[in-house]
Amino acid sequence: MxxxxxxxxxxxxxxxxxxxxxxxxxxxxxxxxxxxxxxxxxxxxxxxxxxxxxxxxxxxxxGRPVQEQVYCRIESKEDLVKAFLATIDGYDLRILSSGDDWDLRMLKRFNPDIKELEFDEPKEVLGIEKALFPHEGLEEIEIEVDDEEIQMVYEYMMY
Structure with a gap:
């Protein structure tokens, strides 16, 4: 079509x-x-x-078309919502081993190029310079959300 x-x-x-x-x-x-x-x-x-x-x-x-790689960890519903909002902001997520396939599948609905990495810490060799969490040597992308926003965005993602 x-x-x-x-x-x-x-x-x-x-x-x-x-x-x-x-x-x-x-x-x-x-x-x-x-x-x-x-x-x-x-x-x-x-x-x-x-x-x-x-x-x-x-x-x-x-939002912006996905274009720039950023490290991400998903350990909570808040992390998942921040990852989704980062995707809308144009970030191509590289997820440090989260262990939760459901979260990854939800995010891939919005960007099928998201990659889950087999390690727990960022690696310099990948050349990724940003992260959604504080880490020495990486620029932190800060996304502020309150509990109400987390629930609202989460429900949208599940739709």
Missing amino acids: KVEIKPTEKPEQLVENLEKRAETAEINEDHVIAEVENPALIERLPGVEKYWVDGEEREGLK
Whole structure:
């Protein structure tokens, strides 16, 4: 099915991200045209302001297209929500062994390129310079959420 997408920014990056999910994706003026099997996946794609399916306009997830790698740990519901919000902000998660496949599957609905690493601490050799937690030598990406926001975002993720 053909879907017309208005990106929030960086249409080239959005096309690159779509290559793994769509049969085809290309830039047409200021929109991206993609051929997808299931148009619902566009709803969960960071960097989509809105999109059209069969002439019907639908809201996108907003945010930025996923582009920059960041280390992440998922040890709680709060960590999971922060990881999701980081994905919407354009971060490509590299998850340090979490042991919870359910959390990883939930996040992969929004970015199938998320990788779970087989080690517990960041490794310099990967060249990743940021983390969602404090770690010496890495820039910390801080995402503030309160308990109410955590619950609201978590419920959205489960939808």
